[in-house]
Structure formats: C-alpha cells, structure tokens
Amino acid sequence: MNQTASTIYVNEANYYCELYLDPFNKRIRVDDYRGNTKLLLERVTEFVTQHQMEKLIIKGRSEDFLTFIEAGFQPEAIVDRYFLGSDAHFFSKFFSPERKRNDHWITEDRMIQSIYQLSPSLDKTIPPKEYELKKADENSVDELSALYKQVFQIYPTPLHNPDYIKKTMKDGTIYYVFTYQGKIVSTASAEINAYYKNAELTDCATLTEHRKYGLMKLILQELEKELRNNGIFCAYSIARALSFGMNAALFQLGYSYRGRFMNNCYIYDKLEDMNMWVKNLANC
Template identity: 25%
Template sequence: MFETIENIDGALVYHGNMHNRIYFTEADHVDLDTLLPKMKELAKEKRYEKILGKASEKGVDIFKSKGFTVEAKIPGLYNGTIDGYFLADYTNQKRLINDEKSMKTIATVKTIAKAANKPNTDSYFGLPVDLSIKQLSKSDFHLLEDLHKKAYKYHPHQIKDVSYFSKLEKLNHEFYGLYKNGELLVSAILDVNTEEANVEIVDFVTHPDYRGQNLSYFLVQNIKKQMDKLCCKTIYTMVRATSYGLNITFSKHGFMLAGTLVNNCVVRDTLESMNVWYFKGV
C-alpha cells in the first residue's frame, strides 16, 4: 500500500514510511484533546518525523497548546465561512532545516508565481483541438496506474496502483484525465468534501514525454468549471515549493498562496516543502 489510510477517533489519517509523516484531517465532532496525543503516540511508535493536521479555526488553540504551529491558512475553507489551518509538529527538529539554496529557490518561486496572479475575469484559454478532458471511472484505473509507472519509472515506490485508486474512490475522490489521440497524458485526483464544501487537488501526474508543456493548465481550468457540480466553494492544493511551473499555473488561475508546509513529503526521492494554494468561487 502506497500509504496507510485509517479512521482514528473520527479523523481521517494518512501515514507511512515513504513520507515519514502523519497527515490527518479533523472534523467538528472530533475530540482533539484525545486525538492529538494519539497522533503523537503513533508518530513515536512508527518513528515518524512530522505530524501535519488540517483543522478549522475552532481547533487552532488546542493544536497550539499541544505544540503545533501554523504553516498555512485558507480563509473560509469550511463552507466558505470558517477559516482552515494546516498545523505541524516535528518530532525530529532536523526535519525543519532547509539548506540555503533550497530556501532561495522557494523564495524566488513564490515571488515569480505571485507576480503571475490573475483575477477570475482574465481570458479563458480554449482547449487545443487535439486534446480532450474527461472524468475517469473505475474502468480507467489501469490507465492511471500505467501513467504512474511511466512517470515514476525510476521511483517505483511512488507508483500508485489500481487498488489504491479504488480505496480513494470509496473516500469520495474523483479522477480526471487529459488525453491526446486516446492516450492519457495528465491525470488529476480530487478529494471532494461536500460537508465542508471544498475540494483538494491531491495529485497531478504528467507523462514524462510531455513535461514542461504546461498541459496541467487545462485540467485546472476544467476543475474550476466543475465547482458548482462538486458543490464546493473552495479549491485548494499542495504544490512542490521549488516547482516554478505548477506554482505559476495555479497563480495564473487566480489561486492565492496560503503558506508553505516545510519538508512535507517525498517526491522522486527528494524531501520537498509544499506551497498551499487556494481558489475561492465567485
């Protein structure tokens, strides 16, 4: 399994050795005074270096009292009215350290991406005639797995497979793909939360032969058009903080920067900080 997914005291918890991290999302009915010590105990047991939690503003003070600090904030993440926060606790303080080169790159990416930000009224770029976008179903999961195998050929431990996609589908995830001449070139996975009226774009994968062509732009454009259908008021995503392309793409689509999650996950064998971007529907 790519990552263990389980429900602990009402919170959805993702954890595993690949990212050496716990990531969990809490809901209104979760007792944080009980949950947070369990997360710390799980981290100690599994020797995870970081615990990341997504919570509403109502739980922030409890998180802080348990040693967590805010790394990102999304205004109105919950139903368009209640702010959402990403809070982190580090069981290994070395996990917080970034070398000077990475810090400079992250700062430069933020500056350039913010400068590319455009309002919602900016021009719509039509999908090229040789490209098409469709929502994927379970019968397409083998294509998703094949795309992962091509994208992560030299990093097989990061390949998500059909069984993992099936598990995500049961957790209200949707799948979209961009095709050219019948071949899947780019995929996106959405975590749809109708109770909170938000959607997270949790995964973008691009065929290695088509990287650098900014094809993800058209998928993001399509996902924004799905907001009413998905009953969401906010879209958010986490992007590698050193990636000029995706950070600029989201900024061009009117997404705003919410903050940076320090050394949050492993991408192609490299521990990466992640910028959080969000878009509010009109």
C-alpha cells in the same frame, strides 16, 4: 514497518479524532477532531512515538489556534473556508532534527515572489485537435497508473497501483484526462470531502513531450466546473515548492498562496516542501 497508509478513528469519553497514519512519508495527519483538544494531542503524540513518525500535521480550527501554539506546534498553511465556510489552520510539529532541517526555504520564498510578479491572466492556448479532454472512469485505471509511474519516480500515495486508483474513484474522487491519439498524456483529480464541502485538486501529471499546450490548466478548470456544479466552492491544491511551472499555473488560475509545508512528503525523487494554494470557486 508496514508502508501502507491507514485511517484510525479514536473515540474516547472526552474527545474524538480521525488520524491518517502515513508510514511511507513518516507522518501522521489529524484530519478531524472535536472535544478536549489537549487530551487528544497527548494521545496523538503517543501514536507518533509508537509508530516512529517524524512529523505530525493537524487541520485545526481557528478557535484552537493558541492551544496548538502552546503545545509547540507551528502554523504552516491555511485553507480558507475548509470547514463548511470556516478556515482550516494546518499546524505541524516535528519529531526529528533532520525532518526540521531545510536548505531550499529561501529559494522557494523567492520563487513565490517571482510568481506574484507574473501576469495573473491566463494565456488562451488551444491544444491541437488531436487532444481530447474527458472524464476518466474505471476502464482508465491501468493507463492512469502507467502515466503516474512514468512521470513520478516517487509519489506520496500509491498511484502506481491501478487498484488504488479504482478505490479512489469509488470513494468519490473525480479524474479528468487529455488523450492524444487515444492515449492518456495528462491528468489531474479532485479529491472531494463531501461532509465539509471542499476538494483538493491533486495528482497532476503530464508527459514531458505534451507540456507545451497548457493541458493541465484546462483540466483543472474542468474539475473546478464540476465542483461548482456539485455545490463545492472551497478548492485547494498542494504543489511541489520547487516546481515553478505548477505553482505559476495555480497562480494564473486564480489561486492564492497560503503557506508551505516543510519536508512534507516524498515526491518526484526526494522529501520535499509543498506549497498550499486556495481558491473560492463561488467567486468564479
């Protein structure tokens, strides 16, 4: 099977939908749709069978909530104000018993409970002056790619490929980095949906030896500032459910937990659950 992800636009007489085919993670995601929801679900399910996928994810509208429930989907997460101010409900349906099996769910539930016991205030750690925060450009793609290779053995998108990072930059994704002695040691990005005015803060990576200074929180705050300046107030981030540090950082940055995707993607070293965190930047 071709492991390259692709976007397909299905335009029929009664409906339209935008599909993200993701063979590496054995899933299909419906990023947008309109028209006859029942007919488009039938068509999308055909794609699942045709491409031997294991999971189907839909970014649903509130008005279609019961339609998805009746079709056998389960709600996994919500992003407040995703669709130009209206909430997005992320529904999923599984197509293999193994993809629905999970041994970490209770552990991950307890982690969320423990994170909500933390002080919501940020510590004011200031990194040493050798660290410099700046916006990355296309000249940084080789170094960014090398950093992602070092941090992640497996990643759900091809960030190990400099050409892919360059393409995301051309498509409007913003990257910020911290450098140490001129070398990139920490980075994150904001993937912007210009039509619906939202952004996913993602691709967070810091080299192990540089994790004690809170660099990631400072990068995320800088990305938030740029999003606000561009009139984008819906920010969300999806973190590995087993990563206490990243989930705690998002909580302390003012993000709210909004659900968990079961067996969502291959990241770090295996198929993992992912937590959804959401923040309204208009309140900052």
